[in-house]
Amino acid sequence: MAEVAVQSERRSEGIVINDDWPGYCLDLFSYPAHYSGDLDCVIVPHGVIMDRTERLARNIMDDLGDHDIVVLCVLKGGYQFCADLVDRIKALSRNSNRTIPMRVHFIRLKSYLNDQSTEDLHIVGAEDLSFLAGKNVLIVEAIVGTGKTMKTLLKHVEAFRPKMIKVAGLLVKRVPHSSACVPDYVGFEIPNRFVVGYALDYNEYFRDLNHICVISESGKMKYKI
Ligand code: HPA
Ligand code: MG
Numbered sequence: 001m002a003e004v005a006v007q008s009e010r011r012s013e014g015i016v017i018n019d020d021w022p023g024y025c026l027d028l029f030s031y032p033a034h035y036s037g038d039l040d041c042v043i044v045p046h047g048v049i050m051d052r053t054e055r056l057a058r059n060i061m062d063d064l065g066d067h068d069i070v071v072l073c074v075l076k077g078g079y080q081f082c083a084d085l086v087d088r089i090k091a092l093s094r095n096s097n098r099t100i101p102m103r104v105h106f107i108r109l110k111s112y113l114n115d116q117s118t119e120d121l122h123i124v125g126a127e128d129l130s131f132l133a134g135k136n137v138l139i140v141e142a143i144v145g146t147g148k149t150m151k152t153l154l155k156h157v158e159a160f161r162p163k164m165i166k167v168a169g170l171l172v173k174r175v176p177h178s179s180a181c182v183p184d185y186v187g188f189e190i191p192n193r194f195v196v197g198y199a200l201d202y203n204e205y206f207r208d209l210n211h212i213c214v215i216s217e218s219g220k221m222k223y224k225i
Pocket of ligand 2: 077200201202203
């Protein structure tokens with residue numbers, strides 16, 4: 001038992017990217033020319049995201065592979081991570097004797113304007129999730145900051161009485177005053193900087209960037225609302 005607990009603690013940290021790490025110089029990678037000048041550095045290159053996602057898929061399969069799963073993708077930022085994670089789970093499932101029936105559903109949350117979290121977090125077009133009753137639910141989220149969004153979402157999902165809820169977060173941001181709401185599966189723990197790319201946006205821009213990058217001050221100015 002103790003060993004399992006230690007292992008899941010270690011897992012939930014993910015790959016830790018320290019505050020003093022400057023990131024990769026943008027010139028080392030290719031990225032859309034329309035974003036030149038809008039970014040400070042690459043913090044997680046696309047290939048590393050994919051490799052880490054493959055491992056998360058394996059961890060998820062090891063823990064949940066004997067059950068049906070309902071994947072709940074948190075839009076919009078989570079669409080890319082969810083698509084790639086589900087893809088890897090399917091590949092692992094194909095290559096082993098354990099195929100898991102998987103359903104994928106979407107839920108849309110909105111709380112950010114510019115680079116600031118707004119108070120009025122809301123679930124956009126909330127659909128009836130009563131089909132979650134008695135199911136094993138895997139919530140897939142791109143980024144967890146203060147944990148406020150995750151807490152609200154968990155409360156919302158719990159109300160539909162699923163059998164189990166696990167959370168996969170690609171990124172966990174080290175922010176002050178974060179609630180103890182840490183995902184069960186974490187890709188990377190990152191510094192408290194505003195990041196974009198791999199479906200993460202700044203006012204809807206940068207979703208078409210493959211790497212996860214730190215936005216520059218001039219990028220923030222350019223796309224400010
Ligand atoms: N980038 C994009 N969306 C976000 C972030 C971020 O750093 N934090 C919370 N939502
Ligand atoms: Mg956003």
